[in-house]
Every structure is written in structure tokens, then in C-alpha cells.
Amino acid sequence: MSGAEQLSQFLISGLTTGAVYALVALGFCLIYNTTHIVNFAQGDFLSLGGLLLYSLLAGAGLALPLAFALTVLGTALVGAALERLALRQARSREVTVLIFITVAASVLLRGVFKEIWGKQALAVPSFSPETPLRLLGATFTPQNLWVVGITLAAIAGLGWFFNRTLTGKAMRAVAINPRAAALMGIDVERMLLYSFALAGGLGGVAGMLITPITTASYAVGVIIGLKGFAAAVLGGYGSFVGAVAGGLGLGLLESLGAGLLSSAYKDVIAFVVLLLVLFLRPQGLLGRGEAARV
Secondary structure: OOHHHHHHHHHHHHHHHHHHHHHHHHHHHHHHHHHOOOOOOHHHHHHHHHHHHHHHHHHOOOOHHHHHHHHHHHHHHHHHHHHHHHHOOOOOOOHHHHHHHHHHHHHHHHHHHHHHHOOOOEOOOOOOOOOOEEEOOEEEOHHHHHHHHHHHHHHHHHHHHHHHOHHHHHHHHHHHOHHHHHHOOOOHHHHHHHHHHHHHHHHHHHHHHHOOOOOEOOOHHHHHHHHHHHHHHHHOOOOHHHHHHHHHHHHHHHHHHHHHOOHHHHHHHHHHHHHHHHHHOOOOOOOOOOOOOO
């Protein structure tokens, strides 16, 4: 394989994984914009998406479109339950306390997943026949196209939802100023619930897309969730455009680093990038710094 063909292979692989990171990063940004907390259970929604898809396809024998829709609904309900049963019931509204609640919820969810599905890795078939495709000398499967295509559709759907629907505009108003939104008659608590449900659904979509390429397991979302967090920070935490750019950029950096240097550094690259961004540009590549009065 020539150098150009290798580069094409790395780019396609990077865009595929980067699309998944972008979906996870969008979930982080949704929660942050409405609550100003980091939801460390976001990666577990990804695990749940893959596990539910496996059960609905292999166990229940449902058709892929129906299994896909039910998995999105299931992960969205779990996200809503996290907000309604855990975060909303917290006596303290301190951000640090709420963040620790999401950490505890993440541990609890992984324990539940392990009890239901076990520790073994579970395989999910690709969304379409795995006939290899070639582009610019690179070989890839149709699942790569599914990942990128559905990610683009999800991003477009989010853009339409937040700009064209009353609920989406209400969620944006709560993200900007919850008190002013409440004075305008917007049900702030309901919008927070919707934000967690939407973040859960996005995590479920990411899990379903990546599972046919890898496998499903109770803890697979932990490392991908952390990389999605790194992508959100890289792009500018809270910025939807930054989340997409950060996810794709991180996926490309990871793929190129693993291919040109060593695959042993694949998981290290994301966290090195995270540290560099936090040290050199804490607001991220597309984020805006906030002036603080001392």
C-alpha cells in the first residue's frame, strides 16, 4: 500500500471514529448548556445503546429500523430518569455535588449493565452487507458510511430542532438564562428533563453506530465517553459547532497518530490533546473566553 493509500485509510478511519466522538461531545454540551455540569454518565448511554440494540436484534428478533428507534427511546428514557430521579432530587444545587451524582450514576449504570448482560463482549451485525468498498485506495465497509451519514443526519436534525421548533427555542432560552426563561413562562424543569433525554438519545445513537465495528459490553462507553469529553473541550465546551469540530479533529489525530507512530498511543493521544488544550487554550479552539472580575 502506497503512502497516499495509507493516508486515505487513516482519514476514513479517523472520520468514522471522530463522528462517534462528535455525537458523544454533543451530549456533553447539551447537558452543560442547561445545567453547567459535566455529565460523566454520558459514556454509559453509549454502552446502553449497543447493549439494547444487541438484545432487540438477537434476543427479540426485531427488524433493524424498529430496534434502532426503540433503542433511542430507551436511552432517552434513562437519560430523563437520571435527571428526574437523581439530579432533581439532590438537596444541594452546587455544581460539584451534581457532578459527583453523575459519577455515582455512571458506576451504578455499569453495575446494572454487568448484571443484565454480563462481562462478555457481544457482537452486533452491520447495518448492511459488509461488502468492502474502496475510495482513493482506502478500503472500508458500508458501516463506515452509516456512521458518518447518521451522524450528519443527527446534527442536521438538532439544528432544525433548536432553530425551528418552540421546544428547541425554549431549551436554548433556558441555556442562555434560566431565570429570564422562567419569567417568560418557560417550564425550566421540563426543558432540563428534555436536555437529558436528548443527550441520552444521542449517546444511544453513538453506541449503536460503533458497536458493529467494535463490540458491545457493559463498560465500552467509559473510554469513548472520556474521548467525547476531550473532543468537547477541544472544540470549546458548550459549543455545538465546536463539539462536532472537536470530535472529527480528535478522531483524525488519533487515527493518524496510531497509523504513523504506533497503535499503542491511540488512547493516549486524546488525553494528551485534552491536557494541552486545558493548559494553552482552556476555552477550546472555537470557544470564547469569559472575562472575570477579581
